[in-house]
Amino acid sequence: xxxxxxxxxxxxxxxTKGGEDVVAVNDFSFEIPDGKLxxxxxxxxxxxxxxxxxxxxxxKPSGGKIFFGEDDVTDLPPEHRGxxxxxxxxxxxxxxxxxxxxxxxxQNLKGEDKLSKEEMLKRTVEVAKLVQIDNLLDRKPSExxxxxxxxxxxxxxxxxxxxxLLLDEPLSNLDARLRLQxxxxxxRIQQETGITTIFVTHDQEEAMSISDMIVVMKLGVxxxxxxxxxxxxxxxxLFVAKFLGTPPINVFEGEVRGGMLFIGEDPxxxxxxxxxxxxxxxxxxxxxxxxxxxxxxxxxxGVEVMGRDVSIVATNEASLNPVVRSIISAENKVDTSSGTxxxxxxxxxxxxxxxxxxxxxxxxx
Amino acid sequence: MxxxxxxxxxxxxxxxxxxxLAIFTVWPIFNTVRMAFLENxxxxxxxxxxxxxxxxxxxxxxxxxxxxxxxxxTTALLCVATVPISTLLALLISVALNxxxxxxxxxxxxxxxPYVTNSIAIGMVFAAMFNIVGSFHxxxxxxxxxxxxxNNVIEFFGGTAVNWINSGSSYAANITVMxxxxxxxxxxxxxLILLGGLQSINKQYYDAAKVxxxxxxxxxxRITVPLLSxxxxxxxxxxxxGGFKEYTSIVGIFGATMGPPDDGGRLNTMxxxxxxxxxxxxxxxxxxxxxxxxxxxxxxTLINLAVSKKNTHY
Numbered sequence: 001x002x003x004x005x006x007x008x009x010x011x012x013x014x015x016t017k018g019g020e021d022v023v024a025v026n027d028f029s030f031e032i033p034d035g036k037l038x039x040x041x042x043x044x045x046x047x048x049x050x051x052x053x054x055x056x057x058x059x060k061p062s063g064g065k066i067f068f069g070e071d072d073v074t075d076l077p078p079e080h081r082g083x084x085x086x087x088x089x090x091x092x093x094x095x096x097x098x099x100x101x102x103x104x105x106x107q108n109l110k111g112e113d114k115l116s117k118e119e120m121l122k123r124t125v126e127v128a129k130l131v132q133i134d135n136l137l138d139r140k141p142s143e144x145x146x147x148x149x150x151x152x153x154x155x156x157x158x159x160x161x162x163x164x165l166l167l168d169e170p171l172s173n174l175d176a177r178l179r180l181q182x183x184x185x186x187x188r189i190q191q192e193t194g195i196t197t198i199f200v201t202h203d204q205e206e207a208m209s210i211s212d213m214i215v216v217m218k219l220g221v222x223x224x225x226x227x228x229x230x231x232x233x234x235x236x237x238l239f240v241a242k243f244l245g246t247p248p249i250n251v252f253e254g255e256v257r258g259g260m261l262f263i264g265e266d267p268x269x270x271x272x273x274x275x276x277x278x279x280x281x282x283x284x285x286x287x288x289x290x291x292x293x294x295x296x297x298x299x300x301x302g303v304e305v306m307g308r309d310v311s312i313v314a315t316n317e318a319s320l321n322p323v324v325r326s327i328i329s330a331e332n333k334v335d336t337s338s339g340t341x342x343x344x345x346x347x348x349x350x351x352x353x354x355x356x357x358x359x360x361x362x363x364x365x
Numbered sequence: 366m367x368x369x370x371x372x373x374x375x376x377x378x379x380x381x382x383x384x385x386l387a388i389f390t391v392w393p394i395f396n397t398v399r400m401a402f403l404e405n406x407x408x409x410x411x412x413x414x415x416x417x418x419x420x421x422x423x424x425x426x427x428x429x430x431x432x433x434x435x436x437x438x439t440t441a442l443l444c445v446a447t448v449p450i451s452t453l454l455a456l457l458i459s460v461a462l463n464x465x466x467x468x469x470x471x472x473x474x475x476x477x478x479p480y481v482t483n484s485i486a487i488g489m490v491f492a493a494m495f496n497i498v499g500s501f502h503x504x505x506x507x508x509x510x511x512x513x514x515x516n517n518v519i520e521f522f523g524g525t526a527v528n529w530i531n532s533g534s535s536y537a538a539n540i541t542v543m544x545x546x547x548x549x550x551x552x553x554x555x556x557l558i559l560l561g562g563l564q565s566i567n568k569q570y571y572d573a574a575k576v577x578x579x580x581x582x583x584x585x586x587r588i589t590v591p592l593l594s595x596x597x598x599x600x601x602x603x604x605x606x607g608g609f610k611e612y613t614s615i616v617g618i619f620g621a622t623m624g625p626p627d628d629g630g631r632l633n634t635m636x637x638x639x640x641x642x643x644x645x646x647x648x649x650x651x652x653x654x655x656x657x658x659x660x661x662x663x664x665x666t667l668i669n670l671a672v673s674k675k676n677t678h679y
Contacts, residue, residue, distance in 0.1 A: 058572050079578030091569040095591040104587070105577040156577070 001069050001163040001196050003032040003055065008064035010050050010220075024050040026220040028064070032198065032213070037190045039207035039228075040200045042217035043243070048200045049168060051217075055198060056085050056166050068163050079108070081164075084157030084195075088169040090149045092141040098152050099124060099137040105160045127159045131189060147178045154189065165190070167199035171206055183210050204244045208232065216240050233348070238358035241282045241351055247311070247327070251320040253355070254281040261352070264318040266296045269345055271352065271363035279361060280320070280353040285311070287349025288326035290334070294344035298324050300336050310334060314341055397652045406649030423653035432630065433654065436638040443543060443634070444608035451548040452601055455555035456593075460585060462556070463563040473560065480553035488617015491546045495529035495618075530618060532627040539625065539632055547614050551607070555600045562596035563589070598673035602666055609662050612636035635661075 008028040011021050025047040032038050040048040053059040055066060057078035065074045073081045092101050106120045115123070128134040131151040141149055150170065157165055170186060171179045187210040190197045201207050207214045208228040216223040216231065216239075224236040235241035241249050254263045255278050261271045263281060288296075298314035301323060305311075312334060314324045326343065328334075334341070352361040400406045401424070403417035411417070427433050462472055479487060494514045516526035528534040529542050570592065574584050590597070611634050615623055624631030633641070635658045642651035 056576060058575065078576045083576065085573070085576045087569050087573060089569065091567070091573040093570060093573075093588060093591075095594070104579075108578040108580070108583065160577075 002034045003164055003196055003198070004065075004067040005030045005032075005051075005055070006065040006067070008051065008054060008066065009062050010047070010054060010059065011062040023220050025054070025061075028222055030215065030222070030225060032196060035194045035196055036212040037187065037197045037199070037210060039211035039214045040198065040217060041202070041204060041207040041214050041243070042223075043202055045219070046217040047220040048202075048215075048217050050220075052085075052166050052168055052198060052200045055164065056083050057081050058085075082160070082162050084160060084162035084165045086150075086153045086157045086165075086167045086170055089173060090141075090153040092149055092152055092156070094141055097138050097140055098128075098133065098144070101141070101152055102127060102137075102155050102159050105156060109160075123159055124155075127155045130158070130192065131155045131185075146174050147182055150174065150182060151185070154186070158189075158193065158195070162195065165193075165195045165197040167197065169201055170199055171201070171203070179206070186210060205246055208244065216243060218243075235282075235351060235360065237360055238280055238282065238353040241353070245284060247285050247325045248321075249282045249284050249351075250324050250326075252281040252283070252316065252318045252324075253320060254279050254318065254352075256352070263296060264316065268295050269347060269350065270365070272365070274352065274361055274363045278355045280355050280358065282351040282353060283345060284349040285325050285327040287346045288312075288328065288343040289346060290328055290332050290341070291344040292342055294342040296343045296345060297340050298343070300334075300339060300341050303334050303336060305330065312341060397655055399652075400648050401652035401656050403649055405647075406652070407646050408648045409646045417649070423649045424657070427650055427653045427657065432633065433638055435631075436633045436635050439540075439632055440609055440611060440634045442540060443547060443611055444605055446540075446544050447547045447551065448601060448604040448608055450544070451551040451555060452597065452604060454548065455552050455559055455600065456590070456597070458552070459556045459559040459563055460589060462560055476556050477553045479550060480557070484550060484613050485617045487550060488546065488614060491542070491549075492530065492618045495542050496531065530625055532625055534625050536631060539619075542618060543615065543632065546618060547608075547611065550614060551604060555604070558596050558600050559593060562593045566592050594673070594677035598669070598677050602669045602673070605665050605669060606662055609658060609665070610636055612640070 005028050008025055009023070010025040011023050013021050028047075028051060040051055042048050050059060054061045057073070057076060061074065065072060067073065068081065078085075093104065096104065102124045103120055106115055106123065109115060124137075125134060128137060131154050133148060133151045133155060136144060136148060136152075141152065144152065150173075154165075154167075154170075167186070171182055174182055183206055186197075186199075199207075199211075211228055213226065214228050214231055215225045218239050224231050224240045226234075231240060232244050235244065238251070242251065252263045254261055254268070255276075256262075256271060256274045257276050259270055259272055259274070261268045261274075261279070261281065268281075296316075298316045301313045301315060303310055303312055308330060309327050310330045310332065312326045312328065314326070315322075316324050347365045352363055353359065354361055402419055402421065404420045404422040406417050406423070407415075458476065462469060462476070465472075495516075496513050513526075513529070515529065520526055527538055529538050566589070570588055571584065574588050579587070615632050615634060615637065619625065619632060622629035623633040623637050635654065639651045639654045639658070642648075642654060
């Protein structure tokens with residue numbers, strides 16, 4: 001089932017007199033293809049959860065339309081939309097066992113959809129097997145670990161066979177190890193069921209790792225939509241570039257003069273077809289190459305060894321971040337004796353942004 | 366942990382409270398038990414130097430007393446009738462209160478008002494409402510038009526007036542008035558507790574239930590009530606305990622006669638019986654009755670706890 005959002009807008013009126021209304025989601029249009037896993041990504045307050053709740057039906061949009069396939073569901077209550085929602089803290093009913101929790105949505109079905117008791121049980125067991133909790137059916141939620149509760153919540157959302165599955169910050173309540181495991185699990189379940197799935201996260205790594213597509217949002221406005229790798233490699237603006245990637249992108253003040261990009265006084269790289277102007281320069285940590293004769297010089301603060309990689313922490317006067325962090329292969333020997341390090345830059349890991357609008361400036365190498 | 370050397374300081378700080386507790390709570394409890402087991406104990410005679418034999422005669426006497434059995438019946442009847450009604454009403458009112466936004470504070474205050482009002486005063490207002498005011502003609506059971514506010518309302522809707530609490534009124538009518546009054550009087554406390562419980566329920570359960578397609582009544586019975594069950598158990602248990610100690614409400618409506626003028630004592634309760642025994646200087650019998658009442662409350666509470674343990678969650 002594809003999901004289409006048309007000029008979706010949500011305005012929260014300000015309660016204090018004379019205050020401005022808050023535009024949580026501003027004119028969001030997007031078509032989510034059938035059977036895909038889409039991540040809504042952004043910092044807190046960017047409107048991603050509001051978008052999710054509008055798709056779910058728990059919040060009414062101030063403007064715009066929502067379609068599931070060809071059906072306009074904008075004015076339908078949640079129970080008639082055929083959505084399954086997994087809450088951030090799961091919202092499992094604490095007084096019911098796992099089995100009762102999963103059965104509950106089925107018991108609510110009325111009229112033609114009503115199922116026999118055997119059918120309900122069968123579906124409960126099926127979905128429990130799918131999320132691998134069929135051995136926990138008689139426990140109470142309080143007797144489960146966070147990861148298990150998460151699975152129960154997903155089972156409860158799936159048991160009605162929703163047209164669209166919605167997940168609100170599905171991994172935020174799990175510890176780091178479980179998070180890795182669970183995100184694979186979500187991917188697996190999504191692919192096995194083929195249900196169009198939308199999930200919300202503020203963790204770019206989480207979104208990048210499992211999504212077919214990501215939507216990056218900021219203050220209610222969509223910044224960029226695309227495949228995770230494409231968005232990472234080709235950010236539309238400085239915000240997107242900064243938001244994606246760990247460690248985050250290094251940003252410098254720079255200037256283009258006569259087709260050459262300068263960071264401080266270092267002529268870093270030739271950039272053709274860019275008029276002379278001040279620019280913000282983003283360089284991914286993996287975009288640095290240790291090079292004794294490289295154009296960019298930084299002062300070394302320290303070297304962090306992380307096994308496979310080495311991270312060099314350095315400073316540069318033109319850097320807009322407190323430190324310049326580069327990641328290079330651990331096979332390189334880093335000579336810290338001189339106190340400075342020189343880099344050359346991989347051209348496709350360097351992005352230019354307008355220094356005021358922060359929009360991307362394309363250039364040719 | 367406090368070091369043992371410093372423990373005397375802790376005891377020092379506790380002393381005022383402990384002394385008061387010892388004098389006004391612990392000693393009276395012991396004394397009650399002592400008096401209950403002294404045959405025909407009377408404070409007056411004890412002051413005169415008389416000694417009493419040890420025995421269970423007081424209990425025997427109390428249980429043989431027809432009045433006592435009557436008191437027990439009335440008390441139990443009032444308990445069994447009022448606790449479920451008031452709990453259910455309080456549940457519905459608090460759920461309704463919780464779901465409305467405008468004027469919630471004001472309504473909350475209005476519903477809480479009876480709690481801070483003297484129950485004797487409320488009883489007198491109720492008595493006035495059910496009383497037959499104005500001229501009272503004819504034979505005892507015959508009621509003429511000007512028969513109290515409640516009767517006027519009943520007659521307005523085409524019913525026939527009832528002799529609620531005056532001479533010649535029936536036991537059923539008396540009990541009905543008492544049930545209405547006790548339920549009304551018990552509501553504010555229960556609403557307060559249940560509303561507090563409702564407001565502490567995570568709103569997300571309701572969102573989840575909505576997405577799961579629950580109807581309102583299903584949400585109430587499958588989600589709200591179970592999540593509220595600890596509070597419900599609390600108000601039911603305290604309701605029963607309070608119900609067995611019913612006394613002032615009857616005094617409020619019927620006065621110290623504990624019944625309609627022509628049949629005083631008809632609505633007497635356990636506590637009333639204890640007071641009566643005290644007023645005739647039969648402290649032994651009063652103590653025995655108090656212990657019996659204590660035993661009944663204990664048993665009922667234990668049953669309540671056992672039932673609620675099975676049905677409350679968490």
